Amino acid sequence: MKIAIISGAPNAWLDLEHIKASFVIGVDRGALTLVEHGICPDIAIGDFDSVTESEFAKIKDSALELVQLPSEKDETDTEVALNVAMTKEATDVRIYGSLGGRIDHSLANIRLLLQFAKKGLPITLVDERNHLMVLASGQHEINHPGLPYISFFALESTVTNLTLNRLKYPLTNYELTQDDIRCISNETTESSFFVSFDSGYLLMIFSRD
Amino acid sequence: MKIAIISGAPNAWLDLEHIKASFVIGVDRGALTLVEHGICPDIAIGDFDSVTESEFAKIKDSALELVQLPSEKDETDTEVALNVAMTKEATDVRIYGSLGGRIDHSLANIRLLLQFAKKGLPITLVDERNHLMVLASGQHEINHPGLPYISFFALESTVTNLTLNRLKYPLTNYELTQDDIRCISNETTESSFFVSFDSGYLLMIFSRD
Numbered sequence: 567m568k569i570a571i572i573s574g575a576p577n578a579w580l581d582l583e584h585i586k587a588s589f590v591i592g593v594d595r596g597a598l599t600l601v602e603h604g605i606c607p608d609i610a611i612g613d614f615d616s617v618t619e620s621e622f623a624k625i626k627d628s629a630l631e632l633v634q635l636p637s638e639k640d641e642t643d644t645e646v647a648l649n650v651a652m653t654k655e656a657t658d659v660r661i662y663g664s665l666g667g668r669i670d671h672s673l674a675n676i677r678l679l680l681q682f683a684k685k686g687l688p689i690t691l692v693d694e695r696n697h698l699m700v701l702a703s704g705q706h707e708i709n710h711p712g713l714p715y716i717s718f719f720a721l722e723s724t725v726t727n728l729t730l731n732r733l734k735y736p737l738t739n740y741e742l743t744q745d746d747i748r749c750i751s752n753e754t755t756e757s758s759f760f761v762s763f764d765s766g767y768l769l770m771i772f773s774r775d
Numbered sequence: 776m777k778i779a780i781i782s783g784a785p786n787a788w789l790d791l792e793h794i795k796a797s798f799v800i801g802v803d804r805g806a807l808t809l810v811e812h813g814i815c816p817d818i819a820i821g822d823f824d825s826v827t828e829s830e831f832a833k834i835k836d837s838a839l840e841l842v843q844l845p846s847e848k849d850e851t852d853t854e855v856a857l858n859v860a861m862t863k864e865a866t867d868v869r870i871y872g873s874l875g876g877r878i879d880h881s882l883a884n885i886r887l888l889l890q891f892a893k894k895g896l897p898i899t900l901v902d903e904r905n906h907l908m909v910l911a912s913g914q915h916e917i918n919h920p921g922l923p924y925i926s927f928f929a930l931e932s933t934v935t936n937l938t939l940n941r942l943k944y945p946l947t948n949y950e951l952t953q954d955d956i957r958c959i960s961n962e963t964t965e966s967s968f969f970v971s972f973d974s975g976y977l978l979m980i981f982s983r984d
Contacts, residue, residue, distance in 0.1 A: 642956065669874060669881065669905045670926035670980040674956040677928070681954045696878045717879035719886070722953045744931045745890045747851065747883040771879040 569651045571661045572596035572607075573644055574616055575671070578663030579694035588660070591650060592629065593643045596663050601628045611647050613637045644675060648682055648689070659689045666693055676700075680721050680767055697772040705762040710754060713772040718742065718749035718761075725766035732759035742768075778860045780870045781805035781816075782853050783825055784880070787872030788903040794871070800859060802852045805872050806834045815839060820856050822846045853884060857891055857898070868898045875902055885909075889930050889976055906981040914971040919963060922981040927951065927958035927970075934975035941968035951977075 570588035572578065574595030585605060592600045594612030598621050601607070610629035614622050615637055626632055635646060644664065651659050664675040676698065679689050683700040691698040697711050700721060710716075716733065718725075725742040734753040742749060742763075761768070779797035781787065783804030794814060801809045803821030807830050810816070819838035823831050824846055835841055844855060853873065860868050873884040885907065888898050892909040900907040906920050909930065919925075925942065927934075934951040943962040951958060951972075970977070 640957070642959075645956075665878060668924070668982045668984065669907065670924065670928075670959050670982050672878065673928055673978075673980070674926075674959050677954050677956050684954075698878065715877070715879065717883075719879075719882055745886050745893075747854075747886050748849070750851075750879050750883050769882075771882070773877045773879050775877060 567655050567657060569654060569656045569659045571644065571647045571651065571659065572600055573647075573661060573663040573675075574599075574612075575663040575665065575667035577666070579692075580662050581660075581692065584660065585662070589654065591647045592625070593647050593663075597625045597629060599663065601625060606630060609633060609647075609650060611635065611650070612643045613639070642674065642678075645678060648678060648687065652682075652685065652687055656687060659687060660692050661689060662692055664691050664693075665696060665698075676721075676769065679769070683767055695774050699770050701761060701763075701768045701770055703763050703765050703767075705760070707758050707760055708770070709758050710756065711772050713774045714753060715750075715771075715773045715775075716752045716754065716759075717771045717773065718752070719769040719771075720744045720746065721767040721769050723766045725763050725768050727762075727764040728768070729762045730759070732756045742766075776864050776866060778863060778865045778868045780853065780856045780860065780868065780873075781809055782856075782870060782872040782884075783808075783821075784872040784874065784876035786875070788901075789871050790869075790901065793869065797869070798863065800856045801834070801838065802856050802872075806838060808872065810834060810837045818842060818856075818859060820844065820859070821852045822848070851883065851887075854887060857887060857896065861891075861894065861896055865896060868896060869901050870898060871901055873900050873902075874905060874907075885930075885978065888978070892976055904983050908979050910970060910972075910977045910979055912972050912974050912976075914969070916967050916969055917979070918967050919965065920981050922983045923962060924959075924980075924982045924984075925961045925963065925968075926980045926982065927961070928978040928980075929953045929955065930976040930978050932975045934972045934977050936971075936973040937977070938971045939968070941965045951975075 568588040592607035597610035679700040728740040730737040777797040801816035806819035820842040888909040937949040939946040
């Protein structure tokens with residue numbers, strides 16, 4: 567199942583065609599964004615303190631299911647949405663509106679990618695210029711989404727024996743430490759390429775200027 | 776010595792008063808930004824392939840010193856600028872124009888903060904909405920820059936025995952792992968607060984919506 571989660575970052579870029587073909591979860595103000603685009607969220611989740619009463623009424627009228635959370639809580643609204651995604655048979659989870667606002671929010675969302683990569687949930691953070699995902703160790707053939715630059719960062723520990731094939735700057739058995747920025751701005755002319763590594767978690771970012 | 780480094784992210788926000796009181800390093804297109812604000816860089820560093828010939832001529836005319844780097848190189852231009860800062864007696868290094876462009880560039884700059892925190896160089900990434908810095912283990916009294924939210928993330932390993940005082944949500948002897956997002960959006964009404972921890976590196980982010 568394709569799942570699209572729409573978070574509340576301001577001026578979120580949306581791929582409406584992809585969203586319409588997905589099970590759609592609107593998170594807090596993100597649910598309002600959906601309603602304003604004429605899309606009824608399958609689920610609206612949040613404490614909804616970022617919307618006015620009349621905006622909340624719109625969400626309530628449009629959402630097929632409403633999950634109202636308390637204001638003071640341990641989990642973020644996006645975390646709750648991802649836990650819902652875990653209960654579905656999700657093969658592809660995209661989060662819109664999670665980048666481009668406060669940088670601490672963007673970093674928290676990247677850490678959520680890491681948390682859920684450990685649980686086997688494949689998530690992509692998407693905006694107009696960036697696609698971010700976290701890979702677990704193993705061999706991966708990656709389909710290129712058409713953004714020119716490809717960057718890699720080690721998360722949580724060193725990524726060992728990193729090998730990159732069919733990229734402009736190939737790499738063999740590289741040890742990518744967490745403060746190493748040598749793997750940024752790679753490029754490819756192929757529609758897919760290969761990434762493999764033995765241990766650690768790899769943040770992969772496609773981007774354009 | 777105060778050092779201000781101006782990187783090349785588009786529409787960089789600048790604190791001109793702070794920059795004028797600092798030793799100023801313009802990195803690539805950031806050197807042009809300075810010239811356009813009527814500030815002569817003390818040093819201009821870069822491969823300058825992001826500027827036109829006539830823009831490069833302007834930089835060359837204005838900069839007190841010019842360091843022209845090759846296009847294909849192992850270090851990023853910002854890294855070279857920070858190595859220059861290491862050779863000065865820097866007590867306060869601020870980097871402008873390093874956030875808000877491509878997210879892989881922002882993340883690379885956060886990893887540079889980590890690299891240079893290990894070398895004892897105190898760096899802050901600054902834009903209009905965010906101040907980012909990395910703290911090494913120990914006790915710190917932090918002067919609040921006046922942005923309402925304060926978030927903390929562990930970098931490279933677990934931050935052990937994290938204690939926060941004089942913040943809205945104080946914390947005692949907390950183990951902050953690298954995928955933990957519990958320490959975001961703290962607040963304070965004080966002009967300073969206390970942070971201490973025993974091991975690891977702590978990314979501290981001040982921000983506003």
